[in-house]
Amino acid sequence: MSLAWLGFVPVLLCASWQTENNADKFPLRMDSVIGVLEDMESHLEGTPDLPVIELFREIGCKSEFCQLSPLPATPASLNLPYLSEKQRSFLRHLQNHKSNGSWVEYGAVLTPDGTTVALSPLLGGIAGGLKRRQEGAVPAPPWLKDPVNNTQAELCPKMDSLLAPLATDLAVAFSLYHAGQASVLLGPNGCWDNISAPHTFTLLSPPSPLSDAVINGAMDGVILGTYLAKNASSPSSISNLLNEYYAGEGLAGDNRTRSNFRRRNFADLVSEGKLREQLESSLCLLRHLHSSHPLLNGTGHKDVASLVVQAVEEFTAQYVECPAIIPRCMWEAQPYRGTPTQLQLPLSFVYIHHTHRPRKPCRTFPECAADMRSMQHFHQVVRGWDDIGYSFVVGGDGYIYQGRGWQWVGAHTLGHNSKGYGVSFIGDYMEVLPDGFALELVKDNFLQCAARGSRLKANYTVYGHRQVVPTLCPGDRLFQEIKTWTGFKERCFMKQGIRHCV
Template identity: 65%
Template sequence: MFLMWLLGLGPLLFCISASADNLTFHIGSVTGILEDLEYHLKGPPDLTMTELFQELECCQSELCQLFLGPVTSVSSDLPYLSEQQIIFLKHLVNHKVDGSLVEHGVVLTPDGTTVSFSPLLAGIAAGFKRRHETTLLDTPLITDPSNSSNVELHLALDPLYATTIAMDLGKAFLLFHTKQTQVALGPNGCWDSISAPQKFTLMGPPSHIPDAFINGAMDGFILGTYLAAKADPISNISSLLNDYYGGEGLEGESQIRSNFRQQNFEALVSKEKLRKQVEISLHLLWRLNETSPFFEGITSEELMFLANQAVEEFMALFVECPAIIPRCMWGARPYRGTPTQLKLPLAFVYIHHTHTPAKPCRTFASCAADMRSMQRFHQDVRGWDDIGYSFVVGGDGYMYQGRGWHWVGAHTKGYNSKGYGISFIGDYMKVLPDAVDLELVKNNFMQCAVRGAKLQANYTVYGHRQMGHTLCPGDRLFQEIETWKGFKRRCFMDNGVHRCI
């Protein structure tokens, strides 16, 4: 791990490294092991969590026990689990990236995203801890962390924030600031196999918290908050995870599942509180490591600046920007030939619907199948180099990468190099896409593209029908985009007739 120097303790949840060759790194493997454990323990779910922490040696550090409480279980092993199962779990809670950019301690979920198990587990543990506290006090107000005692700083840290995202987000920007990492956040990666995942390789230089860690941290925060606030205790942890990942959602609410982690995290997290939690985390680390060269010459003002920068970039990239499933995850064929680079920033966004498939996909498996089908049609029937669209909106809460941010597409004849082609899966002549899918494009995508200098701030939105002879993107969807910021009428001559549409 990047921070073995920090506190001399490593990350908050650090366990022995091990290999697990015969279990696939899918969340289903985790829930299967938990079901075995819960069957034998026959106790409340927090007992399962205590047993896991004891066996996996996950909370041995003083800092971890400060946040999550001391490990008090009298058991030192789990005879109900096989050696292979225990090795598998120990591998999962040891999050790290090796020299070949393989990220360890992560699992694939049914929604097509990858999560780190450590912050997920920490969030669940923090949720149980908060639930069992007899008195819930507001976080003490720390106006000047540099003049606060270590005890005051400890008390000011909310365990749920600290163990999932705040502490590691602060570390990530400290490492980037001191040039120990090339990037502050990310990147995403690709599995060697979707059906039997074993190796997850990052697409670029790693930060302290790659995308999978951030996904796990957000999920840990969401589930921890849910557990702390739930009126009735849950029956077991495995059901909680099954409902959240790939199930019907928590308590049957389809929007409270991993597909919508960004929206749910944003609804739960105060940006100002997160900023304060990151700032206090950095001051605590500074106080405990004043002799470390990483803190040499650093000031309280610089730590405040790092906290502000960390929260602004994190919220922009991982909460406000849409989550995009990369090509490697939906099983894209290679691009045929050599792609042409777009000249950024672009000035236009062209809205499409697929028409065929005619219905929106609702799961990663069906959306990925639709993407592969469209790519085959575009390459094999139309003879294009690749799927034509820049990005595609599934009905599962995600956007899917087509030709992406940098390659010229084949979506709007005569205008492919001038703008991004965004298509909604489905036929929208008479109905609209779901509100959450519209929001992904109308606000999240547009703002993200402008912020990232991919799209001009004064961008123009057109429907495909405005650029050629087509009914795309459907009558009802076209009526919708007429209300969007940036939409403009387009006037042109059509067979000698002046038309405006």
Template identity: 50%
Template sequence: MDSVVEMVEALESTSRGFAGVVPELARALGACSTPGCRAVLGHPPTVPAAPPTLSREQWLLFTQLLHHDTAAPERGAVLAPDGSTVTLGPLLAGIEVGLRRALGWAVPTLEPPVDALYAVTITEALGTSFLLARDSGGHRPVLGPAGCWDDVNDPQNYTLLGPPSPIPDAVANAAMDGVLLGAQLAQAPVPLADLLRGYYGTGNGTEKGRPPSSYRRRDFGALVAPEKLEEEVAAMLRVLQVLPPTRELLEDVEPEEVVAIAHQAARDFTEVYVACPAIVPRCMWGARPYRGTPKPLTLPLGSVYIHHTFIPSAPCRTFTACARAMRAMQRFHQDTRGWDDIGYSFVVGSDGYLYQGRGWHWVGAHTKGYNTKGYGVSYVGDFSTTLPDRDAIALVRDNLLPCAVRTGRLHPNYTLRGHRQMGHTSCPGNSLFHEIETWHGFK
């Protein structure tokens, strides 16, 4: 993302700081090539000559990032300082809608009417994804997966962790960011480089704390209710029914099916990307391989055990610091304690993210005698006398645990306990233990 901001700043310098030049250039290069996006924003401009403010290498990178490939929607992805990955197409399309609205844009007449901001970012992709899944008999993925970079310090190649859907995580992140930043720009236009730098925290080494992008799920959920998302997906599908490129795809879809597809699409997207927390996969924090053969858990589990790491003793508030803490814990667990892997199922950073340890499906080494019965969830830090940040508390209490129940990984009548209740230890610290005494399921 730092590289993208540098290119955006260089492009804006040729237009006296006008932010609209970059989204229009993105459309010329193929970022808004789908039928619905073109119906809203119009046909793309002609591809210009390479701008003199960009080097040959920068121009080549920019054109590659903006080229849309329906077979690989995750292409055009960039790594943000908070450890999340976003594709530029939906992001810049949402930004263009926001800028146009700030200038008094006359919204294109479509029937039925659609909200342009949602149409160019999420609703066309979401409706199409669930429509294609319907036609495949449910054998086609509709959302996800996540992916990993070859090197988070010098990211070059991004690889998905499973079969792709039209909305892999990088597209979902970009769509939510496009909605949020588009809505912000509609109220107060600013140079795009400044907007991106402030939102993603670029240029500060990510060591100054959480950037706004790490709150995207919370902020998107606050802005876009599931009912609104469902309404806009249904409207977009009806528009696609009359557009020549997509008319045949939807010719046999009855009105009640449109409603059903939109309902499921909005419900599932909200569940996966708003109600459930983001989990940083092992390959993103630099995990070593598991030693030996992991043992599978039998789901749903009936218990959750809360820990604190004690060492590291300070909470981690950036992706860089949390990934470093994860690697240190794994080295200690494997090399000093002789375990097969990091012991915890999940680790909670104060950067807004959960970090995958053993994960949902494999027996951990967190609570002796009870590892097959529950998940071990550990907060990074020593919470003997202080509490984790409020956001970190809510991430587990209000997001992870309800999500685990809804997805069938945790029994609805689960029991929650502190590590000290299961063995001779002060873990998870007095302050955190008194906090979890107030949580649902504590016994």
């Protein structure tokens, strides 16, 4: 069985013994973390910054490399004596982010938007924002101390406290790959054993040193840390900040500054040039921390410069320019019925659809996941198809949802299913357009990403469903919109001796 086939199987490990063993544990959800923070804040009144900094040191900042990252000064560890044993057990489970030989990833939690974040880089970015707030207008020293001799030698440029968690993780990941100690550069995503009460997160393919969960956490840390640095009096607590960002209406009530839009918001805050600069600083520090370690032995300045360029290009292409795709296991897809047929990539076409029913775009992960299950049920049970017909579905929550995916022939455009991907917007778009961000997600991210990843040919063609099948799909208004997209072409045919073009 190929690894790609796993995309069709929800990785749900809900055996009864797991349920029993996990009954007395907090589920690995963001609201569990927020609950612990609220208890810490109630015991540390008058010190709103200290709880999250202490939580960061307790959960994730254990390594020598991490301890040298710029963080606010704090008292000696409080050891969190006021927390219950159940809460301390929960935190111990989240310590020292890692993945094991069975592809289980530790140190991550499920967020309300259906994505997974590692806590260490998230809390590190928030701590960095608090550090920047403390510094105010006073510039930080431009150089780090030599960690070996503890001198002020001008060895490494100072790391930005906000970008330090992401930059250091990137430095380690690409150094391991460069040294041949990792077979994968970045990723992957994974699946929870249970969406309602998650306890085990299993990766969908072999782990890299920098998983999707780590990158999600680091991006969120940059976004939240920046907000804290710029808004000294808001919010009243970090637990409120996390609630607003993950489960509320966004920071300061702005719906677009929620976790659903982390990739776009991160791109607005961090340029490729800035990320390269911070990665150079991190690699410099890594070399001095591990002067006798084989990670970077034999690499000169040109090699390091090349590594930095490669790292930033790979990261930007995969996690900034490409859209986030919610895998089948997260919307709790039923298994494919039968044996799927593999597509012959790269493909030449993308066929744009609307669902018509559901008529309204979903706005949250639970709504979108329910719509996906409803459509799959209709396609499998009512129409008798093997699976949901679409290759991908665009939600109104800022995410694309995996249908049959990149590898398998769909059932979306009769007579053309093996020639292209079927991409459908949830909703009825006869008279109105999808939200602008949903259109941009497909036009500016999905199509370019698919072409760059050799899934679509560079000269791909975009068609509306109605151009190849007698139908009103994808709706009059949406069809007028896609006529303006790069790759759109009229399709002409002869009917009763007359040439027609649509």
